Each structure stands twice: as structure tokens, then as C-alpha cells.
Amino acid sequence: KQEVTQIPAALSVPEGENLVLNCSFTDSAIYNLQWFRQDPGKGLTSLLLIQSSQREQTSGRLNASLDKSSGRSTLYIAASQPGDSATYLCAVYNAGNMLTFGGGTRLMVKP
Amino acid sequence: GAVVSQHPSRVICKSGTSVKIECRSLDFQATTMFWYRQFPKQSLMLMATSNEGSKATYEQGVEKDKFLINHASLTLSTLTVTSAHPEDSSFYICSAVPGYQGGYTFGSGTRLTVV
Numbered sequence: 001k002q003e004v005t006q007i008p009a010a011l012s013v014p015e016g017e018n019l020v021l022n023c024s025f026t027d028s029a030i031y032n033l034q035w036f037r038q039d040p041g042k043g044l045t046s047l048l049l050i051q052s053s054q055r056e057q058t059s060g061r062l063n064a065s066l067d068k069s070s071g072r073s074t075l076y077i078a079a080s081q082p083g084d085s086a087t088y089l090c091a092v093y094n095a096g097n098m099l100t101f102g103g104g105t106r107l108m109v110k111p
Numbered sequence: 112g113a114v115v116s117q118h119p120s121r122v123i124c125k126s127g128t129s130v131k132i133e134c135r136s137l138d139f140q141a142t143t144m145f146w147y148r149q150f151p152k153q154s155l156m157l158m159a160t161s162n163e164g165s166k167a168t169y170e171q172g173v174e175k176d177k178f179l180i181n182h183a184s185l186t187l188s189t190l191t192v193t194s195a196h197p198e199d200s201s202f203y204i205c206s207a208v209p210g211y212q213g214g215y216t217f218g219s220g221t222r223l224t225v226v
Contacts, residue, residue: 034214042219043117043204044155049214089154091215099145099206099215101154 002027002094006102013080014110021075021105023090028068031093035064035075038087038104047088048075080109113139113209117218124195124225132190132221134205140185141207145215146178149202158203161188195225 003026013019023033031052036044048057048064050073056065063076077084090102114137124130134144142163147155159180160168167180177199179191192199204220 032214036217041202041222044206044215044217046214046216099157101156103154106152 002030002092002098002100004090004092004100004102006088006090006105008105009103010106010108012108012110015080015082017080017109018076018078019080019107021077021088021090021107023073023075023102025071025073025092025100027094028071029094030068031095033064033066033073033090033092034099035062035073036089036091038089040087044089077107080107082109082111084109113137113207113216115205115207115216115218117205117221119221120219121222122224124223126196126225127194129191129193130195130223132192132203132205132223134188134190134207134218136186136207136209136216139207139209141188141209142185144182144188144205144207146180146188146190147204147206149204149220155204158190161190163188192223195223197225199223200225 005024007022034049035047038044050057050066061078066073085108087104087106089104091099116135118133144161146158149155158173161180161182163182169175182188206215206217
């Protein structure tokens with residue numbers, strides 16, 4: 001059974017810092033990995049999707065990497081802003097479009 | 112981009128009543144939709160997989176008679192919480208996979224409060 005872990009569970013940083021969120025998974029036989037953002041009381045917004053054959057994806061200040069063999073992905077946020085404050089969720093796809101979520105990292109960027 | 116619309120966003124109901132939540136794919140067809148439940152400060156847990164024209168597949172521990180799922184068309188899946196109780200209060204989110212995109216798209220969620 002796939003297990004997804006995100007570290008740290010919570011993070012508080014001053015505005016402007018570059019930061020890294022970590023995601024690890026136990027079963028490396030994944031199809032894709034997706035990073036989401038969730039604001040309090042809201043649904044999920046897709047940030048980046050990495051296909052299993054890819055090593056990284058970039059969108060603006062966000063960069064996500066994937067190392068299937070070691071079961072790890074990182075989400076790098078450059079020059080963090082208060083508007084980046086949210087919960088970031090990592091999710092991996094296995095066979096049958098089964099999506100397994102990590103516990104999330106609650107990020108607070110202080111002005 | 113692909114959009115999944117979920118309604119209502121917020122509902123309060125009395126204990127013992129039933130509540131229906133709708134999930135629509137607005138610009139794509141979804142033969143499969145997924146229903147998740149999220150408790151405060153926890154991650155999403157898959158409840159069931161909704162299949163158009165056939166029975167839903169429920170995850171272990173999820174009562175199918177309690178959480179009725181209907182996927183009558185390629186763009187609409189509904190989740191009905193029957194005889195709701197306070198312990199059913201939670202955040203329910205649906206999702207689908209637009210085939211051309213390869214990633215999941217989520218609805219905006221429904222906050223259910225049973226009083």
C-alpha cells in the first residue's frame with residue numbers, strides 16, 4: 001500500500017525566503033506526482049504535475065523535482081510571499097488512477 | 112483549463128436528514144469521478160470512485176448505504192449523505208481527471224455541518 005509523507009508538517013518563514021517542501025513515497029511504481037495548494041476551507045488548486053518519466057517541472061516561482069528511484073519529490077518556492085501561505089499537498093498516482101495524498105505542509109509566510 | 116464545479120459550497124442540516132452534493136465537469140466528460148473527505152487539519156481520504164453508468168466503488172470502511180453515489184451522466188456525479196449525523200460533519204471534495212491533461216482537477220469542496 002502506497003504511503004506518502006510530507007516534511008515538515010508546518011513551516012513559518014519571513015517573506016522573501018526560498019524554501020523547500022519535501023514529499024516521500026514508499027512505492028516507486030508511480031505514474032505521476034502532483035503538487036496542490038489548498039487555502040483554508042477551499043478546494044485544491046493544482047500547481048505542478050510531474051509525469052513519471054520527467055525529473056522536474058517549473059511554473060513561475062515554483063519548481064518541483066521527482067526522483068522515482070528514491071521515492072522523493074521536492075517543491076521549491078523562490079522568493080516566498082505572504083500570498084503563498086497555504087497548505088501544500090503532494091499526491092502520487094498509482095495504477096487505476098489511485099491518488100494517495102501526503103499529510104500536507106502548512107506554510108505561513110510572514111510579511 | 113478543465114473545471115470541476117461542486118455545489119453547494121456550504122450546507123447546514125439537521126440530524127437525520129439527507130444532503131445531496133453535486134459534482135460537475137464543466138468542459139470535459141468524466142467517466143470516473145472521485146469523492147474525498149477531509150477532517151480539520153488532515154489530508155484528503157478517498158471515500159469512493161464514481162463510475163458513469165455503473166455502481167460506485169467504495170473504500171474500506173466507507174458505508175455505501177450511508178454515502179449514496181450516483182453517476183448518471185458523463186458530467187455529473189452526486190453524493191448523498193443519508194440520515195446525516197453530527198459525526199458526518201466534514202469537508203467533502205470531488206475530483207476528476209480530464210484525459211488530455213493527465214492530472215486531477217478538484218472541485219471547490221462542500222462544508223457539511225450536521226446539527
